[in-house]
Amino acid sequence: MLNKLSFRNARRSVKDYLVYIITMTIISSLMFAFNGLLFSSSVRELLNEVTSIAVFIGLATFFVVIIVIWLTKYIINFMLEKRSKEFGTYLLIGMDKKQVSRMFKREHLLLGTFTFLLGLIPGYLLHLALITIFFTVFDSQYQFVVDINIYTYLLTLAVYFFAYFLALLRINRKFKKMEIRELLYLENNNEVSTKRKSLFLISLAYLFFFHLIVYTGHANVQLIWPLLAGLFASIYGLFIGLSGYLTSYIQKKGKAITHEANIFIFRQLASKIKTMRFTMGSLTILFAVTILSWMFVLLFSSYQKEVFDGNLMDIDVFYLKDHVATDFSQQLGTIEKYGEIEESYTYHVYDNDKQTKLNEHLYETVKGAYDSEGRSAYFDYDTYMLLSDYNHLRAMAGFEAVSLEDGEYLIQGKEKLVNTLTAYGSDNDLSINSERLTCRQVITDPFSQSGMNGADYILVVPNSYASSLTPYYSILAANVASDSMYEIEQALEKDSGYLEDGDIEDKLLAIKYGTSSEQLITFSTPILVRESLVTELDSVTASASFTLGYVGIVFLVVAMSILAVQQLSDASKYKYRYQILKNLGMNRRERNKVIVKQLAIYYLCPVVIATLVSAFTGVFASDSFAYYTGLSMSGVYYYLIALVLFLAIFFIYFLVTYISFVRAVEK
Template structure:
C-alpha cells in the first residue's frame, strides 16, 4: 500500500514540479554528454597534430564538481516540498502510518522522480554529446562525423553519481522528517523563511546602508580603473579595492532585499492613486509577501544569476583570448630559448651552435623550411647582474633589455613575412611587445633617445620602434623590449643568450613534438654542452625546471595545449553558467508556482469580484515578470559594472588577442544563451501558473 502511495505521489510531483523535473533531465543530459568524452569507448578522430586527452581529463573531473552544485537545487526543492506537504505527512501519521515509514515514502517518491529523469536525461545526453564532439572538431578544423552511441561505462557513472546524490539528500530528509513533531508539521506552512519583525527605522537604516554599500562598490571600481593608469599605485591597493568592491556588492544585495519589502509598502502607501488602480493592490500584496518571506533567497538568486552571467561571458572571452594569444606567443614552428638567468658566472654563458639541430630537423619527415639562430647581447657587462636577488640568483625582479644584431632581426622579420628594416650610421631602433601602449613606448624612447655602447654613442632611428609580432620568448624575462643594433656594434658586446627559430615544411605530429621537447633536444644539449649542464643541471632539476637551456617550444604542442584549454573553458563555462542559471530560475519558478497552488482562493475571489480571465492573465504576467526581474535587475547591474571594468582594464589585450568584433560576438553569444534560457523558464512558469489557476478554479 505504502509503495503504491509513494508511486502515485511521484506522478503528482512530476506534474506539480514539472520545471524541476525538466531541469534535472537537462542537467543529467549535460553531465552524460560531457562525461561521455572520457569514455574508454569514445573515439575522437582528428589528425595526429592534435591530442585532446588533456581535454577529456579536464572535462571528466570538472564535470563532477560543476554537477555537484545540483545538490543545492535538489536539497532546496526537497526542503521546499517537505515544507509544503508537512500537513499531508501529518495526516498519514494521524491515520496510523509510522513516522519513519512516511519519511521513507517521501524518499522513494523523490528517488523515482530522479531515476526517471536519469533515463530521459541519458537519452537526450547522447544527442548532446554529438554537439560537444562537433564543437571540438570545428575548433580543430576537422570534418564533423556524427556517431550516435550509448557508452555503457558513462551510463553506469551517470547512474551512480546521481543516485548517490539523491540518496545522500534522501538520508538527510528521512532524519529530518523523523524528528519533527506532528503539531509542528501541521503549523509549519504558516512560518516564513525568517521572522523579520523590526521597527520601521531599522528597515530604513538597512536600506540606506545597502545604497551606501553599492556606492562604495562603485567607488572601488573607479579606483581600480584609476590605478591602471597610475603606476605609482601599488598592486596590493588594486587587489584590496577589488575585494572591497565584491564584498560590498554582496552585502549590499542582501541588505537591499532585506529592506525592499518595507520600502515597497512605503511607496504603495504614499502613491494612493496607483495602489487602488484596478488589481494593483492585489499585485503589490503578492510581491511584498514573497519578498518579505524570502529575502535571503531572493538575494542569493540574484548573486547566483550574476555568477551564471560571468561564467558564460568570461570563459568565452578567455577562451578566445587564449587562441588569439597563441599566434602572438609562438609565431614560429620551433623555438628553443636559451636563458642566462640560471647561470651565476658570466664566463659560463656558452656560445651555442644550432647547426646540428637544424640538420636533424631537415632530415625528419616534417623537414625544415627556414630557420634563424639569434644571438642576444648585454648592452653593458653589468647587465648580467641586474635584477638578481643576492640570496637567490634565480629570482628575477627587473631584468635588462637585451640587444640583437640588425641581420638577425631582419632574418626573423623575413621568416614571418615582414619587410626588412635599415639603420643609419650610429643608429639603433627598438622592438616592443604588441600589447604595449604607444604613449608608454614614446615616453620611454624620449627619455632614452641615445645610448652608449662601449664608448660609441648611438641615436634613435627615425623609425624608433616596431611592434610586429615576433614571439614572446625572444624578450628577456619581464621586459618586452629588444634593442636593435648594427651588426658591427654587437661584435664588441658580451653574449647573453642564443636562440633558435625555425619553420617546418609540414606539420609535425604531437608525438614528434613531445619527443623533441622532452628527449632529443635536452639530450643534445647535455651531450654538446655537458660542462654547463653538469654545473647548473642539478639546481635546475631541483626546482622542477627543464634542463638547461630553459624552454623548448613546439608550435604543434602549444597549439594542442591551447585548444585543450580553450575548449575546456568554453564547454565548462557554458555548463557552469547553465547549471547556475537553471538553479536560480528553477527556484524562482517554484516560488511563483507555489502561489498558483497554495493561494488559489485569492484568484477565485478576484473572479467573484468581476475580474475577467483576460485581466487575471495580465495580473499573472505582471506578478511573474516583477518577481523574475527584481533579483535579476541587481545581477545585471553587477554584470555591467564588471564588464565595463573588464573592457577598460584589458583594453589592449582585447584589441590584440580578441578583437572588437570577436569580443562583441562572444558577449552577444553569452547574453543570447542567457536570454534564451531565461525566456524558456519565464514562459514555462507563466503557462504552468495559468494552467494551475484554471484547473484549481474550475475544480
C-alpha cells in the same frame, strides 16, 4: 501498496513539477556529456594527457553537486509543504511515519531515475557536440566513433545520486519530529518575518565599499575572502531590508499603491520577498556567478585566438642558449630524430653597452612590468637584433622583408604596446657608439616576444652597427615537418640538461631572462615548440571555458527552475484572487497585465541586483584582463555579450512561466 502509491505520486509530480523535471534532465545531460570528456579516447589522443580538463571538470562537479543538493533539498521541502495535508491524512488513516517517509523518498528516487535516464540521449548528443568543438579549437579532424565507455555512466550515476542521497538524508529525521497537526498546517508556515529596513542601507553601503576596495586595487589574497563573505551577506541583507521597506511602504499607502491594481501586486511581492528572502538572495548569487562565468568564457576564447596565437611567430622551434654560441648541432640532431628540418637559422640577440633606457621607460609606463612577486618582466638590458637576422626570421614566418637606412632603427613589439612604443620612438633616439639613430617605425607582427626574441619588444638596427653591439644570448630557429612535435619538445628538454641539473628558471637567471608584461600566461623556458605550446594553452583555456560554461548553465537552470516552480505552484493558490479581480470588473487583458507585472517584478528583483553586482565586478575584471593581455576590445564588450545571452535565456524561462501561469489561473 507503498510502491504503487509512490509510483502514482511520482507520475503526478512529473506533471505538477515539469520545470523541475526538465531542469534535472538538463543537469543529467550536462553531467554525462562533460564526464564523457574525461574518458574519451579521442580527447586523450588529442591532448596526450587529460590532466587539465580532469582538474577543471572535477572542480565543476564539486560546485554542480552542491547546487544540485540545494535544488533537490529545496524542491523536497517545497513539495513536503505543498503536500503536507496529504501526508497528514496518510498518518490519520493508520500509516506510520517511517512508511510515509519511505514512500516520499521512493517518489524522489523514481523521479531521479527518470530524469537520469531521460538525460542520457541528449547527454550523448551534447557529448558529441563538445568533442567536435574541442577538435575545432585544436584545428584537428574528428572521426566519429562511439566514444562512451562504462566509466562515464558509472561516474555520472554516482555523482547524480550522491547529490540525491545527501538531499534526502534528513527526510526520516524531519518526519520523525513532525506531528500530524504540524503536517496539516505546514503549508501555512513561512520564514520568520522581519522589518529591519536598516539592513537595506547597510547592505548598499557595503556593496559600495566592496567595489571601491576592488577598483582601487586594495584587495589582496588575504583580504579577498572576507570581502566576498561580506558581499554574499550583503546580498541577503538587501532582500531582508527590501522586505521591510515594502511592508512599510504599503502600510503608509504610498502614491504607487493606489494606481490600478498595484496594491495587489505590492502585497504579493512583499509577501514573497518576506517569506523567500534567503532563496531570493541565493538566486541573486547564482545569477551573478552565471553572468561572470560566461563573461570569462568569452575572455578566454578571445585571448586564445587573438592574443596568444597572435603573439607567436609561425616558426616551429626556438632553442635559446644563455651564453653566446653558434653550435646547435646536438639540438639539430635531436630534432632530426623525430622529423625533417625544412630550414634552420642561428642568430644572436644583442645588448648595447648595457643600456636600459627603453626598459626603464616600460617599467614606468606599463602595468605588469613587474609580476606579483616583484620580479621584472624584461631582460637586464635593452635587447637588439640585426636587420639581416630580423628579415631572415620574417621570411621563415612568411612575412615581407623591411628596410632601414643607416641612422634609423625600428621597434618590433606586441600589439598591446603599440601606442607606448610609438610614443617612445617619436621622442627618443638610439645612441650606438656615440651615433644617433631615429625611429623609422613600430611593427607589431607576431614575433614570439615572451622571452625569445626579447620580452615585449626588440630594437632592430642595420647590420653596419654589428661591431658596436655585444652578443647577449643565442637562438636556434627551425621549421620542421613532423607529426611528433611533442616528442621533439620532450627530447630537447631531456638533452638540454635543464631537467636534471635544476629548475629551468634558475638556469636562466644568468641573463635575467625576460618573460614580458603578460600576466595570464608567461614563458620561463629556453625551448619553445609552437605546436606543443599552442596545444597546451588550448587545453587549459578550452577546459576552463567549457567548465565555466558548464557551471554557468547549471546555475542558471537551477535558479530559473526554483523561480518557475514557486510561481507555477502558487498559481492555483492565486486563482481565487484573480477571480476576485474578474468579479470586480477586470477583463482578461487587464488581468494578464497584472500577471505580467507580478511575475516581472518577482523575476526581476534577483536579476536586477545580480546585474548591478556583476556589472561593477565584471567590467573591472574584464577591463583588467583586456589590458594585461592586450585584447583589442574593451572589457565592457565581453560583459555585455554575456549579459545579453543570460537575459535571452531568462526571457525564455519567463515567457514559459507566464504562459503556464495564465493557463493555471484562467482554467
